[in-house]
Amino acid sequence: MRITVIGAGAIGLLAAAKLSSTHEVLLLTRTNEQAELISSKGICLDEETIHINAIPLNELNTVQSTDLYIICTKQYDVKSVWDKLVSHAAAPVLFLQNGMAHTDMLLSAVFDYPIVVGSVEQGAVRVDQQRVLHTGKAVIRLANLTGNSAEMLVQHLHDPNFPFIFEKDWHRMLGRKMIANAVINPLTAIYRVKNGELLDCPAFCVIAQKLCEEAAEALDFEFAEQWEYVRRIIMATKDNRSSMLKDIEAGRQTEVESISGYVQKHARRAVPYTDFVYYSILGLTRQQERTSL
Numbered sequence: 001m002r003i004t005v006i007g008a009g010a011i012g013l014l015a016a017a018k019l020s021s022t023h024e025v026l027l028l029t030r031t032n033e034q035a036e037l038i039s040s041k042g043i044c045l046d047e048e049t050i051h052i053n054a055i056p057l058n059e060l061n062t063v064q065s066t067d068l069y070i071i072c073t074k075q076y077d078v079k080s081v082w083d084k085l086v087s088h089a090a091a092p093v094l095f096l097q098n099g100m101a102h103t104d105m106l107l108s109a110v111f112d113y114p115i116v117v118g119s120v121e122q123g124a125v126r127v128d129q130q131r132v133l134h135t136g137k138a139v140i141r142l143a144n145l146t147g148n149s150a151e152m153l154v155q156h157l158h159d160p161n162f163p164f165i166f167e168k169d170w171h172r173m174l175g176r177k178m179i180a181n182a183v184i185n186p187l188t189a190i191y192r193v194k195n196g197e198l199l200d201c202p203a204f205c206v207i208a209q210k211l212c213e214e215a216a217e218a219l220d221f222e223f224a225e226q227w228e229y230v231r232r233i234i235m236a237t238k239d240n241r242s243s244m245l246k247d248i249e250a251g252r253q254t255e256v257e258s259i260s261g262y263v264q265k266h267a268r269r270a271v272p273y274t275d276f277v278y279y280s281i282l283g284l285t286r287q288q289e290r291t292s293l
């Protein structure tokens with residue numbers, strides 16, 4: 001397949017490098033500098049160098065034809081990329097974000113190509129503009145948001161070294177991961193602890209359960225089953241510092257809007273614990289921005 005990957009961060013570099021072993025991949029970056037660097041030096045994935053063509057997104061009009069677009073930006077950059085892509089795309093578009101705010105945006109828009117959403121269980125860390133570490137080897141799950149392309153895409157993209165799995169229900173697939181993020185990410189960022197501490201400390205665990213209860217109810221998930229899933233994720237990632245904790249510490253914007261913000265938006269009752277963590281993360285982001293001035 002001819003695949004256009006948009007966003008050359010951790011997941012974009014990983015996906016472009018892995019998929020290029022069997023597909024023709026073009027990588028669209030935010031800046032000219034990164035595109036030039038990748039086109040001349042390639043992507044360094046762990047110890048391996050992979051040659052990839054890259055151009056900046058503002059040259060999207062020069063992309064002749066592609067069989068699939070994959071959007072690998074953070075949630076808060078999806079809209080600006082989508083605004084550029086929406087009138088240009090003539091092929092399925094796959095979104096690989098945590099959180100669910102993009103689904104509301106996409107379901108209210110009008111266009112005539114299929115939208116596929118993905119849940120990334122792989123782990124990757126970008127070292128610099130062209131180097132990435134594959135830190136967690138797992139799978140990417142795909143489901144149809146609109147249209148019917150996901151199953152066919154899984155068949156084309158799946159590789160034992162970079163596996164894809166088809167899921168029938170996009171809301172279940174994204175929802176269960178998002179609920180885990182709605183519990184783990186803000187709490188670890190506020191308390192400044194590793195994921196495992198949320199189960200090790202009984203007091204933190206009480207708050208984690210309250211957040212899980214609110215999010216599960218907002219999304220119509222069964223609490224006990226969802227809490228078991230959240231516990232499994234916490235145990236499997238007990239030594240991790242969550243992405244939100246890292247973002248807060250680095251003074252970067254977080255994805256709280258598309259995680260806790262999505263729970264708030266879809267709740268049919270008051271969600272006081274979610275409100276508390278949502279506003280706490282916004283406050284911490286602002287505080288961090290001010291101290292880094």
Ligand SMILES: NC(=O)C1=CN([C@@H]2O[C@H](COP(=O)(O)OP(=O)(O)OC[C@H]3O[C@@H](n4cnc5c(N)ncnc54)[C@H](OP(=O)(O)O)[C@@H]3O)[C@@H](O)[C@H]2O)C=CC1
Nearest residue numbers: 007008009010011029030057073074077097098120123124
């Ligand atoms: N990393 C991981 O292990 C995992 C990540 N995810 C999810 O995957 C998504 C991507 O995460 P991740 O790769 O870590 O994030 P990164 O911040 O590493 O990468 C995002 C990339 O998007 C680029 N970008 C932003 N705006 C544009 C634009 N207008 N045009 C082109 N490129 C743009 C950024 O460019 P620039 O650097 O120039 O600003 C950056 O390279 C997130 O939703 C995250 O939650 C899910 C599971 C695991």
Ligand SMILES: CC(C)(CO)C(=O)C(=O)O
Nearest residue numbers: 184237240241242243244
């Ligand atoms: C699963 C978890 C919580 C792992 O740290 C994650 O997805 C994140 O940090 O964003």
